[in-house]
Amino acid sequence: MTATATAPAQIAARVVDAVKVYGTGDTAVRALDGVSVVFPAGRFTAIMGPSGSGKSTLMHCAAGLDTLTSGTAHIGGTALGALDDRRLTLLRRDRVGFVFQAFNLVPTLTVAENIRLPLDLAGRGGDTEWIDGLTDVVGLRDRLHHRPAELSGGQQQRVAVARAFAGRPDVVFADEPTGNLDSRSGEEVLGLLGRAVRRTARTVVMVTHDPVAAAHADEVVFLADGRLVDRMAAPTADKVLDRMKAFDVREARS
Template sequence: MTTTTATRDAARVTDAVKVYGSGDTAVRALDGVSVGFPAGRFTAIMGPSGSGKSTLMHCAAGLDTLTSGTARIGGTELGSLDDRRLTLLRRDRIGFVFQAFNLVPTLTVAENITLPMDLAGIKGSRDWIDALVDVVGLRDRLHHRPAELSGGQQQRVAVARAFAGQPEVVFADEPTGNLDSRSGEEVLNLLGRAVRQMDRTVVMVTHDPVAAAHADEVVFLADGRLVDRMESPTADRVLDRMKAFDAKGAPS
């Protein structure tokens, strides 16, 4: 009877609570958050500094564990998995893009893209990889090493690597944080194309209203709680919503 939610959401947390520390020093980073990230959609997570947005992403992706509540990838509850099965799930069903590109400097672009699958002994789909290389615009850079690429090109390699294994969902944590505005725009357009042209699912944490405007929907956190959702966001609307947090004295 749980398949309806599983097919609708690529990832979901329910009644998610995350507490760091104990006693007087305890910090409640997530305070009863329930939110789903629909399959085939691009969702941005926003909120003031300290609102819990990165904690939410890390718990939803199985990089951190909840204090209470549940986190699911598709129909699989992460809390029921031991370390080995959780590692396999992250490898086989989830992709990651971080602010730091995390490329291996001695490998070529082509080798960096397929590295996770090579390490796992998995032979990926050549047709999928070829299509992905074209989507990210790296066909003429496949034999270059990271040091020969711009920051924007390196992040495009990281994006291609995240999607190479055809994961159910890709989590991106401030993916444009180290890029200039033009390169950042290229990477955001690329994430959008992966969702719309290749039927992928992306969940992105960002503090930038311009970046959030590339998403299909923005979810807003404040003080560890889900406080709003916005469909078809624009940079101006997102900025206005963020200003409202400051006006109410939310942490900055």
């Protein structure tokens, strides 16, 4: 499994002038306020910001899990707002992968069966060589016949990562994927996401509040008050932490 196995599109996902408003009238909350951002293919991007900045909302709208009030969201060249519910469901199934804080594994299935579950539900045979390569990337070859209850939290999240990549999605969205893990297991999963990007030419977009986690990404996108306020290439934990402290200072002054 190498980065040359698949030639991804130049842009994996993007939003343009994205606005998301929850509620109406005096109680309306503007979670996204005109955000435009591109997530390049073959890259690992982290989304960060203070609590309530809109980072999870951005991910959910970019992934087609939620709809925008105005603006557009795209996976590759497909505008999500132009799709009916059925076609949007099919796009999420076939072109998008998800990793959440909760592992969401089926307890009665083995590791191998959990990894293949999206393909089986779609009635697709999948690429045996691809799945086999994923098994090596996530380091689970000796656990394929175990069930989730027989695995550590870190191992369960590795299964979830492999499942997200199993269908060769254009982009994998990860929402606080290390939130339920200890620091050592979290480091293993973050390293795995980075290796998956490099070795499979896939794209990862991760929401996190942790500067150490963000440092594993190729780039960090910063939101504040529903707006895109900064981007940082080649992040380090210290640089990200300093940027986040600047938000705290600004909020204290406001």
